[in-house]
Amino acid sequence: MSKNRLVVKRFLFYTLMFLIITIILIVSVFIHEKNLFRTSAYITTHLYPILSIVILTFVMLYATGMVSYYRKRPGTWRSFNLLQLIWYTFLSVLIAYGITSIIFYSNRVGRSILLYNFIILSFFFIINAEHFLKSTIRNSTTYIWKCNKITPEELSNQYNIRIHNIRYDLSPEDVPNNNIVIVYDNENVIEDRLFMEKLVEGFPAIPISELIELEAGLIPHRFIGEFYRISDFTGVKYFTDGTKVIIDFILAPILLLLLFPLAFTVALVHKMESPGPIFFKQLRAGKNGEPFYLIKFRTMIQNAEKHGRKFASENDPRVTKIGRIMRKLRLDEVPQLINVVKGEMSLIGPRPERPEFIEKFSKQIPYYKLRLEIKPGLTGWAQVHYKYTGPRIEEQIRRLEYDLYYIKNRNILLDMIVLLKTVGVVLKAEGV
Numbered sequence: 001m002s003k004n005r006l007v008v009k010r011f012l013f014y015t016l017m018f019l020i021i022t023i024i025l026i027v028s029v030f031i032h033e034k035n036l037f038r039t040s041a042y043i044t045t046h047l048y049p050i051l052s053i054v055i056l057t058f059v060m061l062y063a064t065g066m067v068s069y070y071r072k073r074p075g076t077w078r079s080f081n082l083l084q085l086i087w088y089t090f091l092s093v094l095i096a097y098g099i100t101s102i103i104f105y106s107n108r109v110g111r112s113i114l115l116y117n118f119i120i121l122s123f124f125f126i127i128n129a130e131h132f133l134k135s136t137i138r139n140s141t142t143y144i145w146k147c148n149k150i151t152p153e154e155l156s157n158q159y160n161i162r163i164h165n166i167r168y169d170l171s172p173e174d175v176p177n178n179n180i181v182i183v184y185d186n187e188n189v190i191e192d193r194l195f196m197e198k199l200v201e202g203f204p205a206i207p208i209s210e211l212i213e214l215e216a217g218l219i220p221h222r223f224i225g226e227f228y229r230i231s232d233f234t235g236v237k238y239f240t241d242g243t244k245v246i247i248d249f250i251l252a253p254i255l256l257l258l259l260f261p262l263a264f265t266v267a268l269v270h271k272m273e274s275p276g277p278i279f280f281k282q283l284r285a286g287k288n289g290e291p292f293y294l295i296k297f298r299t300m301i302q303n304a305e306k307h308g309r310k311f312a313s314e315n316d317p318r319v320t321k322i323g324r325i326m327r328k329l330r331l332d333e334v335p336q337l338i339n340v341v342k343g344e345m346s347l348i349g350p351r352p353e354r355p356e357f358i359e360k361f362s363k364q365i366p367y368y369k370l371r372l373e374i375k376p377g378l379t380g381w382a383q384v385h386y387k388y389t390g391p392r393i394e395e396q397i398r399r400l401e402y403d404l405y406y407i408k409n410r411n412i413l414l415d416m417i418v419l420l421k422t423v424g425v426v427l428k429a430e431g432v
Contacts, residue, residue: 010214022054067196103173144170146184147208149222159216171422176202183208191417217385218401219408223365233370233407240411241374245417248347252340263326263334267297270322276302281333284352287375293346294352295335299323348415349377360395368396371403374410381406381414384421387430 029050030039043050142165145152154396155161174180182205188337209227263271267278280298283291300318326332339345345352350371362368377383382402386395406414 018054018058021058025054025057062424067211113327141165142167142169142180144180144182144203146182147293150208155212159212159218159220161212163216167269170203174203176204180204181206183211191379192271213405217381217405218398219404221365221367221397221401221404224404228408230367230370233404237410243412244346244348244415247412248340251347252337256334256337256341259331259334259337263331266322266326266331268327270297270299271318272299273322274298274320283355284376285355285358285372285373286344286352289355289358289369289372290336291355292339294345295338297326297335299326299332299333326431328430330422340378344375346375346377348406348410348418349375349380350406351380351383352376353397361393364393365397365400367404368400369398370407373407379418379422381418384418384425 025040026043029042030036033039033042145166145168149223150158152163152166155163170180170182180203182203184205185208207227209220209223212218224230264278271278277298280296280300281293282296284294286292299320300316300321300323323332336345338346353376358369358372380403382399386399386401406418
């Protein structure tokens, strides 16, 4: 019941954001037309182009992270400066005007697009819509904390999940209702007789693992084997995995044709800066640990690993100036589409890792090899949520937690979300 409520809250969040976008569009049209009757006629006449603008704007806002149910870190919205706002406004105007003018042949609609985009993007820039709604949701719910494995403070510090209105016991006058949710762990289920009685009475309850999974978008590694079974991450999802193969087969060649000329041109410029081969091949582990050679554009100096293999750091001195730009825009990864076409990788999945690193981390991190249950991806849930992963065990565990969430919950809709978030990473030049 509680899981369904959280899913409903997430749905209501995005529905509310979509309605806000639509209302702002109607207001901007009214400002442009200066008459309620003409506004109604305007919207009726240009219904499909206007609907396309609303959808495209929602996609743009979602891709850039300005509308997102998940928060990567506190104060993310404050990092949007004026230049970023202008950049997103320009892109949104360009896309919306192109759609309405070229596809729908409606130049008149395009005249109010600039005003519309300025209002809507300014609105989401000024207010923290995500924080506002999630705080409203949590402030209206009282959580009864029956969990010994993690405190609310640890939940906030480790997973950035802030819960208000916490109590540790039910009152005699409490009755089952949607404003009271019991958070529990397995120990309390067995030991607390009153808790079991309250569950029978119909109080909404959710295990701590499920709360973290739904709110943070990851599988807590510490709870595998207790709240999760290994079978939750193994096996084939026939419809999802079969559809992914078809999408990879169709979409990868198209993306390769569209992106390769630009990426290759930048790679040629990089060769002028740093002599050496344009392409870079490296042995990686695929599904079930099957080795394959990953293809990338070279971004480092030649013979960058002459002193031994090691992780690339965030400000790695081996990366050239042009190479750093390629990494920020993820242009260096375009040749991996060849690996997708060959069936060695998928568009969406865990990051492909070196076999020697997998062996190293699997000895230190239980269940690490579960990330090999599916094909590695050009992009993935972990890649868009966790910016950089180095050799530290804590970083590898956090990436594994995101990978396991994707493996357990993978579906076509989740893949679409990852693709949209990847667009946002590219637009904001957040690649490493």
